[in-house]
Amino acid sequence: MKQFTYIAGSLFLVVALATDIQAQVLPNFGGERAGLSALSFLKNDMSTRSMGLGGASVALEGDAYSIINNPAALTDVRNQSFALSSLFLGGGVNQSFVGANIPLKDKVSNLAFSINALNSGEMEERTEFQPNGTGRKVYVSNMAFGATYARQLSALFSAGVTLKYVYEGIAGYTNHTATVDVAFLYKTDFKDLKFAVMVQNFGGNSSLGAEEDIPVIFNRRTGTALESNTVPTVFSLGASFVPWKVERQSLLAAIQLNHPNDNAENFRLGLEYQYAEVFFARAGYKISVQDQDWPTFGFGVRSRLGGHPFYIDYGVNPTNHIGFQHNIGLRFIINRDER
DSSP states (O other): OHHHHHHHHHHHHHHHHHHHHHHHTSOOTTGGGTTOBSOGGGGSOOOHHHHHTTTOOTTSOOOTTHHHHOGGGGGGOOSOEEEEEEEEEETTEEEEEEEEEEEOTTSSEEEEEEEEEEEOOOEEOOOSSOTTOOSOEEOEEEEEEEEEEEEEOSSSEEEEEEEEEEEEEETTEEEEEEEEEEEEEEEOSSTTOEEEEEEEEEOOOBOOBOSSOOOOBTTTBOOOOOOOBBOOOEEEEEEEEEEEEOSSEEEEEEEEEEEETTSOOEEEEEEEEEETTTEEEEEEEEESOTTOOSOEEEEEEEEEETTEEEEEEEEEEEOSSSOEEEEEEEEEESSSSOO
C-alpha cells in the first residue's frame, strides 16, 4: 500500500506541474497545422477506458475497444466480444460507437466490425441575410464503417489493420472517402511491458459535393467552394507496464506520443488502478492539447450477465470552454471470464 501511495503521489505531482512544463520546456511542434483536415470526428476517442486514461491507450492489453485504440491488440481477446459507447460532446452533438470482435478458428487471428457515427441533431439554418433563421432544418451526419483483421505473428508480436468507409453529410452536401488504420504491438516479459505503434486514418484528400453550386460570396457572384481536405491522420507511439501488483490489486501506467497531420504533437499519460478484476479507477493527463488543461478521469466495474462477463465503463474529459465531455460504454464477452 505504501508503494501505491508513492505512485499516486507522483502522478499528482506530475499533473500539478504539467502546465508549467508544457509552457516552458515542451515546444509546440506542428501547432500551425491546426484545422487543416476534415472529418475530425474520426479523431474523437470512442473508447471509454481510453478517455479515462487521457488517451494513452495504444499499448494497452486487448479488449473490445482495441478496434479503436490498436487493432493489433485484438489477438489478446480469445472470445467473441462486443463494445458499445456513447460520447456526449456538448451542444447537443453526440457520437456513438459499436464494435464486434470474432476470434477465428486458427486461434491466432481475429476479425472485427465497427460503426462510428456522429449526429448533430436538428439545427436551424441561418444565412447572411436571415440570421434569425430561414425556417429550414439542417443536420450534420458523419459515419465510418470499419472491417478489422488482426493476427498474432509470434508469441510476442502482433499486427492489425482496419479498412474504413467514411460518409459525411452536411445540409444536403455529401462526402465519401476511405481510410486505413495499421498497428503493431510488441510484448515483453518484464512487468507486462508493451510497446505499440499505430497509423490511424491514413488516406487521401476528399471534399464535399452536391448537385448544386455552393454560394461563396452572397449578393455579388456565385461559384463553388468544394475545397479538398485531408483526413485526420495520426501517428501514435506508446508504451504501458504494470509497476505495482499484489494479490488482488495492480496499477497500470501508460504513456503515448501522438503526431497528427492537422495539429501539434502531444503527449498522453494515464494510470489505471484495478481491484480484484472487479473495480477499475482511471486518471490521465494530456500535454500540448489546446484548451484541455485538466486531468481526465473515469472508472469501470465488472459484473455478469448470465454466465458472461459484462463491463460498465465511464470516462470524463474536462475542457476549458465547453465543459465536461462524458463517455459511457458497455463491454460484453461471450462464455469465458476474461477481457
